[in-house]
Amino acid sequence: xxxxxxxYALRIMIDLASQNPETFIPLKDIAERQNISKKxxxxxxxxxxxxxxxxxLSGKGGGYKLKRKPEEYTVGEIIELTxxxxxxxxxxxxxxxxxxxxxxxxxxxxxxxxxxxxxxFFYGKKLTDLVENKE
Amino acid sequence: xxxxxxxYALRIMIDLASQNPETFIPLKDIAERQNISKKxxxxxxxxxxxxxxxxxLSGKGGGYKLKRKPEEYTVGEIIELTxxxxxxxxxxxxxxxxxxxxxxxxxxxxxxxxxxxxxxFFYGKKLTDLVENKE
DNA sequence: AGAAAAACCTATTGAAATGATGGGTAATTT
DNA sequence: AAATTACCCATCATTTCAATAGGTTTTTCT
Numbered sequence: 290x291x292x293x294x295x296x297y298a299l300r301i302m303i304d305l306a307s308q309n310p311e312t313f314i315p316l317k318d319i320a321e322r323q324n325i326s327k328k329x330x331x332x333x334x335x336x337x338x339x340x341x342x343x344x345x346l347s348g349k350g351g352g353y354k355l356k357r358k359p360e361e362y363t364v365g366e367i368i369e370l371t372x373x374x375x376x377x378x379x380x381x382x383x384x385x386x387x388x389x390x391x392x393x394x395x396x397x398x399x400x401x402x403x404x405x406x407x408x409x410f411f412y413g414k415k416l417t418d419l420v421e422n423k424e
Numbered sequence: 425x426x427x428x429x430x431x432y433a434l435r436i437m438i439d440l441a442s443q444n445p446e447t448f449i450p451l452k453d454i455a456e457r458q459n460i461s462k463k464x465x466x467x468x469x470x471x472x473x474x475x476x477x478x479x480x481l482s483g484k485g486g487g488y489k490l491k492r493k494p495e496e497y498t499v500g501e502i503i504e505l506t507x508x509x510x511x512x513x514x515x516x517x518x519x520x521x522x523x524x525x526x527x528x529x530x531x532x533x534x535x536x537x538x539x540x541x542x543x544x545f546f547y548g549k550k551l552t553d554l555v556e557n558k559e
Numbered sequence: 560a561g562a563a564a565a566a567c568c569t570a571t572t573g574a575a576a577t578g579a580t581g582g583g584t585a586a587t588t589t
Numbered sequence: 590a591a592a593t594t595a596c597c598c599a600t601c602a603t604t605t606c607a608a609t610a611g612g613t614t615t616t617t618c619t
Contacts, residue, residue, distance in 0.1 A: 300531065
């Protein structure tokens with residue numbers, strides 16, 4: 290299941306893509322619009338900045354804005370960055386150590402096929418696909 | 425992510441489908457073949473019996489066997505039964521209470537589409553699709 | 560009748576993940 | 590200097606995950 294982290298990250302990105310993408314938007318505004326605790330969003334938006342999806346600016350007049358054009362983001366990269374991995378089973382996660390059962394594992398092809406399906410679905414969705422729904 | 429519960433359940437079902445489907449197989453044998461703690465499998469196989477996928481028989485000569493023919497099981501029902509739900513987000517789980525944001529939720533269509541994709545994938549896979557890989 | 564083999568039942572546990580909250584510091588603008 | 594913002598660090602309560610432990614009942618075989 291996609292946790293609040295990934296879902297809130299997506300809502301942050303949609304929110305920013307819906308505002309003027311040139312100006313810095315304070316997190317306070319996003320939190321109020323989305324009705325989510327600002328404190329909790331701080332943790333999540335940190336990942337988005339460190340992952341290179343957003344630019345931040347401190348001080349008065351500061352906030353966050355998209356680094357790229359809205360249409361250049363996929364839902365996949367947002368979810369993957371904040372959830373840690375899109376892999377359907379632990380043994381297929383990037384950081385996983387080689388499973389000793391892998392060579393004879395009868396279910397591995399299933400998980401691989403599923404993993405590709407999930408990957409293709411989310412990387413095939415652009416952030417703007419969601420924003421446009423709004424109108 | 426699919427947890428060990430769902431993954432082990434699938435391996436139990438594959439194991440049983442690979443044995444003579446007429447005879448009762450003791451859990452001890454399955455646990456040894458699959459190299460998984462018998463105690464842990466007890467918990468999982470209980471779900472499979474209660475969910476109507478397996479028949480159990482106590483006492484000497486007892487064990488577990490498939491209730492239906494191997495080709496009549498889908499991977500989806502096995503995973504869904506043991507994982508509790510295939511829903512990608514909490515608000516789409518069967519037991520979930522209506523989300524107050526649902527009507528205006530901009531991401532809901534995405535989760536619904538994804539949920540259907542996942543459902544169709546797993547319900548489109550038969551247990552025998554996996555067993556046949558074995559040979 | 561008794562032993563053995565099996566399922567079945569209840570409970571507990573340790574570790575990690577989840578979903579936050581709280582308080583304070585640094586940077587920047589007016 | 591004041592206000593506003595991001596940034597940093599720690600802590601917390603709850604739930605889930607992945608088991609483990611020990612005992613009871615059911616059934617068959619000798």
